[in-house]
Amino acid sequence: MNTPDNVPVDVDADPPQPSVRHRRTPLTFDAFHEYHHRVWLRYARTQVGSRTGAEAVVEAACAQLLSDWNHVLEQESVPAYAWAVFKERIRERLDRDGRAPALAETAAFEAACRGRLLEELLDEADGPDAADGFTALENGLRLYTAITELPERQHDIVVLRYVLGCPEEDVAEYLGCGTVAVRAQVRHAKRKLAAGLGQGRNHRTGER
Secondary structure, three states, X not given: OOOOOOOOOOOOOOOOOOOHHHHHOOOOHHHHHHHHHHHHXXXXXXXXXXXXXXXXXXXXHHHHHHHOHHHXXXXXXXXXXXXXXXXXXXXXXXXXXXXXXXXXXXXXXXXXXOOHHHHHHHHHOOOOOHHHXXXXXXXXXXXXXXXXXXXXXXXXXXXXXXXXXXXXXXXXXXXXXXXXXXXXHHHHHHHHHHHHHHHHHXXXXXXX
C-alpha cells in the first residue's frame, strides 16, 4: 500500500476486490486497524482540528467496531461500513464541541490550495480569464467553502485524494469502492468546484 507522507458514488462500476491477504485468511480487527488507522487519524484531524481530538474520534470508532466485529464482517463492504461508523463519531465530536469542520485550518489544506488540486481546477475552469478568478484562493477560503458544499462522498474523496495525498487505489480501499468510482466522483467534484468558484468570481466582479 502506498501511504501518504503528508499529513463519503451511488453506482460502483468497479467493485473492489479483496486483497490476497484478505482472500486467504479472515480479516482480523488488528489487520484492519493497521491498514486504516493512519489515514483515519489524518482525516479526523482535518475535521476536528487537534491531534488529541482526532485520536479520540478514531479510538471511539475503533472501539465500536471491535465490540461488534463479527457483525461488521457480515457487511457487504467492511471498509464502507467502518467509514460510516468513523464519520458518525466525527459528527458527534463536532456537535459536542459546537464547531464546524477544521479543514481550512490545517496545513495540509493550505498545501492543497497551492498544489495539484488548484492546478486541476484551473484546467476545469472556462474562458481566457478563468485564472484571474482563482487569485483569491491564496487564503483557501473560497475553496474551503466550495469543498464543504460538495455531496458527502465527493467531499471525502477530495479530502483523501488531494488534501491528504492518498493514491486513488488507497482511497478506493479506505471507502470500500472501486477505483473507477473514485475517478468518476473526482471528475464530478472538480466540475462542481470549478463551477462554484467561477460563480464566485462572476459575483465578485459583476461578470456574467
